[in-house]
Amino acid sequence: MTAQVFRGIGVSPGVAIGRALVIEARRPRAKREVLDPSRVPAEIARLTKALEDTRRQITEVQGRIASEVGAQYGRIFDAHLLILEDRLLAEETVKYIQAQHVNAEYAVQEVLEPVRQAFSRIEDGYLRERRSDVDDVGDRILRNLLGQRPTIHIERRGETILVARDLTPSDTAALQRESILGVATETGGRTSHSAIMARSLEIPAVVGVESICAHVKNQDTVILDGLEGLVIVTPDREILGHYHARKQHLDYLGRTLHKLGSLPAETVDGYRVRVTANIEFPAELAQAKAHGAEGIGLYRSEFLYLDRPDLPTEEEHFAVYRAVAEDMQPRPTIVRTLDFGGDKLASAIHLATEENPSLGLRAIRLCLHRPEMFRGQLRAILRASAFGPLRIMYPMISGVAEVRAANALLHEVKAELTEAGIPFDKAIQVGAMIEIPSAAVIADLLAREVDFFSVGTNDLIQYALAIDRVNEQVAYLYEPLHPAVLRMLRTVVSAAHNEGIWVSMCGEMAGDPLYGLLLVGLGFDELSMTPASIPLVKRIIRSITYSQAADLGHRLFGCATAQEVEQLLRQEMRSRFPEYISSAPSGHSRASSD
Ligand code: PEP
Ligand code: MG
Numbered sequence: 001m002t003a004q005v006f007r008g009i010g011v012s013p014g015v016a017i018g019r020a021l022v023i024e025a026r027r028p029r030a031k032r033e034v035l036d037p038s039r040v041p042a043e044i045a046r047l048t049k050a051l052e053d054t055r056r057q058i059t060e061v062q063g064r065i066a067s068e069v070g071a072q073y074g075r076i077f078d079a080h081l082l083i084l085e086d087r088l089l090a091e092e093t094v095k096y097i098q099a100q101h102v103n104a105e106y107a108v109q110e111v112l113e114p115v116r117q118a119f120s121r122i123e124d125g126y127l128r129e130r131r132s133d134v135d136d137v138g139d140r141i142l143r144n145l146l147g148q149r150p151t152i153h154i155e156r157r158g159e160t161i162l163v164a165r166d167l168t169p170s171d172t173a174a175l176q177r178e179s180i181l182g183v184a185t186e187t188g189g190r191t192s193h194s195a196i197m198a199r200s201l202e203i204p205a206v207v208g209v210e211s212i213c214a215h216v217k218n219q220d221t222v223i224l225d226g227l228e229g230l231v232i233v234t235p236d237r238e239i240l241g242h243y244h245a246r247k248q249h250l251d252y253l254g255r256t257l258h259k260l261g262s263l264p265a266e267t268v269d270g271y272r273v274r275v276t277a278n279i280e281f282p283a284e285l286a287q288a289k290a291h292g293a294e295g296i297g298l299y300r301s302e303f304l305y306l307d308r309p310d311l312p313t314e315e316e317h318f319a320v321y322r323a324v325a326e327d328m329q330p331r332p333t334i335v336r337t338l339d340f341g342g343d344k345l346a347s348a349i350h351l352a353t354e355e356n357p358s359l360g361l362r363a364i365r366l367c368l369h370r371p372e373m374f375r376g377q378l379r380a381i382l383r384a385s386a387f388g389p390l391r392i393m394y395p396m397i398s399g400v401a402e403v404r405a406a407n408a409l410l411h412e413v414k415a416e417l418t419e420a421g422i423p424f425d426k427a428i429q430v431g432a433m434i435e436i437p438s439a440a441v442i443a444d445l446l447a448r449e450v451d452f453f454s455v456g457t458n459d460l461i462q463y464a465l466a467i468d469r470v471n472e473q474v475a476y477l478y479e480p481l482h483p484a485v486l487r488m489l490r491t492v493v494s495a496a497h498n499e500g501i502w503v504s505m506c507g508e509m510a511g512d513p514l515y516g517l518l519l520v521g522l523g524f525d526e527l528s529m530t531p532a533s534i535p536l537v538k539r540i541i542r543s544i545t546y547s548q549a550a551d552l553g554h555r556l557f558g559c560a561t562a563q564e565v566e567q568l569l570r571q572e573m574r575s576r577f578p579e580y581i582s583s584a585p586s587g588h589s590r591a592s593s594d
Contacts, residue, residue, distance in 0.1 A: 008209035010229035016182030030105035261292025271546035297528020317380030325388025363396030385425035443495035457507025516540035521553030
């Protein structure tokens with residue numbers, strides 16, 4: 001049998017070798033059955049029971065995921081419970097059964113169809129993706145009514161590689177560390193649910209593998225390389241031997257890497273970079289420390305506002321920030337003030353519908369628009385700063401006036417606390433995120449107003465290149481190495497250093513090993529990233545000299561296109577770190593046979 005090689009996007013590194021379990025894309029379908037009117041009450045009772053069963057199952061899955069993976073992942077299922085508990089769903093279905101005298105499964109299917117269609121028509125990529133939540137809940141109800149088994153059943157624990165078109169959040173619930181070796185899907189991107197969960201469980205995963213399901217059968221031997229973004233189906237003995245050796249080697253490197261966590265990120269010639277962690281929930285602090293974070297470079301505080309009908313109070317803010325400060329000290333934590341709007345939405349903050357939410361009333365603009373809400377958060381951070389080192393950071397700064405307005409509010413809040421005799425860190429550092437091109441261009445002016453910068457490349461790239469960061473159709477144009485992006489980074493770093501302030505990067509680019517050498521060469525003082533990326537980035541920084549990094553930086557600036565930059569950078573990085581850097585740019589390509 002010939003081996004088939006498929007390329008996708010590696011979203012969780014590592015090699016897995018196992019047997020395929022192909023998850024059928026087939027969704028449950030209900031046939032229309034007309035009932036005798038006397039059977040309608042019994043049918044409604046059947047529906048009620050199915051809804052209760054569904055609720056119980058989702059709560060169980062949520063509890064399991066929360067305890068095995070982390071509370072934040074459990075919250076993915078809150079959206080499912082909200083859909084299920086929406087009174088319209090139950091009421092409309094009952095009405096449908098009463099009016100049409102049909103079976104419950106058919107009624108559920110018909111009631112949900114317009115909702116599905118409405119989600120499909122939404123242009124915003126993030127919201128459109130929520131259709132899979134509606135599908136997931138609908139399928140569960142249908143399966144319960146039809147008496148079918150839940151989606152995935154793993155018989156060969158510890159041997160299985162899941163191959164699927166897409167994995168719903170319920171499917172990913174089956175990804176227990178000991179039973180699944182790897183995951184390959186046709187759809188998805190770096191921020192899809194399955195990618196996030198796989199990374200967190202440290203299971204190798206490749207997404208965006210075109211038509212893989214059509215080419216794999218259950219029980220086929222599959223090799224999955226989450227670093228290179230490769231899936232190899234029915235490999236021959238030679239390929240298998242090669243990958244067994246590679247897997248052993250990577251496992252060994254992983255163990256040695258982990259030991260690096262406690263060492264500083266310092267180049268061979270003594271240039272020191274601070275490596276810190278990005279977190280969304282305090283529950284992630286333990287993971288951050290275990291991987292060797294020297295602090296929290298980005299605490300995305302907006303997650304405090306999610307999944308609740310009301311705003312968090314100042315006391316709630318304070319309790320969380322204090323706990324984080326105490327837990328991390330003496331290491332510093334940067335609390336980013338509320339960054340809402342765009343792809344982040346909260347039910348408690350009612351925003352008018354906007355044509356272009358990413359360019360709308362969000363982040364610092366929203367905070368300055370609602371000063372009372374903002375003051376509560378600032379007071380809470382200041383009060384918590386008496387218990388451990390905290391820093392404040394404003395998101396989405398577009399110009400000096402915004403920084404001044406935010407600082408004026410901060411000044412007032414400090415005066416109130418002083419007046420009331422409430423302790424806080426009088427020298428608390430205040431920084432601006434550089435994630436809008438205008439801020440990068442006037443970084444010299446901004447640097448006079450703050451104590452530090454942190455570059456948010458996720459947004460900076462989206463705004464600089466006009467590429468929606470959640471729209472998979474233009475994902476191929478999302479180029480961190482575009483010469484325009486590199487020039488902005490260089491402008492920002494030199495503006496900061498000219499004014500004597502330090503500069504960090506907290507976008508996803510900071511944690512990607514490919515860019516490690518470049519970012520050191522550009523002169524970043526701090527790199528903040530997802531905790532699991534820390535050991536490898538430290539390893540890269542510890543094995544180079546600053547002058548090698550600076551020299552590479554100069555050479556890269558001579559390139560005219562992102563592709564040229566990437567080719568040169570990848571070549572350089574692969575010659576130094578062949579085991580950690582994939583040979584080809586991630587992207588989609590068709591299968592090839594050996
Ligand atoms: C960024 O934009 O790079 C960033 C770190 O912020 P977020 O991803 O939360 O928008
Ligand atoms: Mg951002």
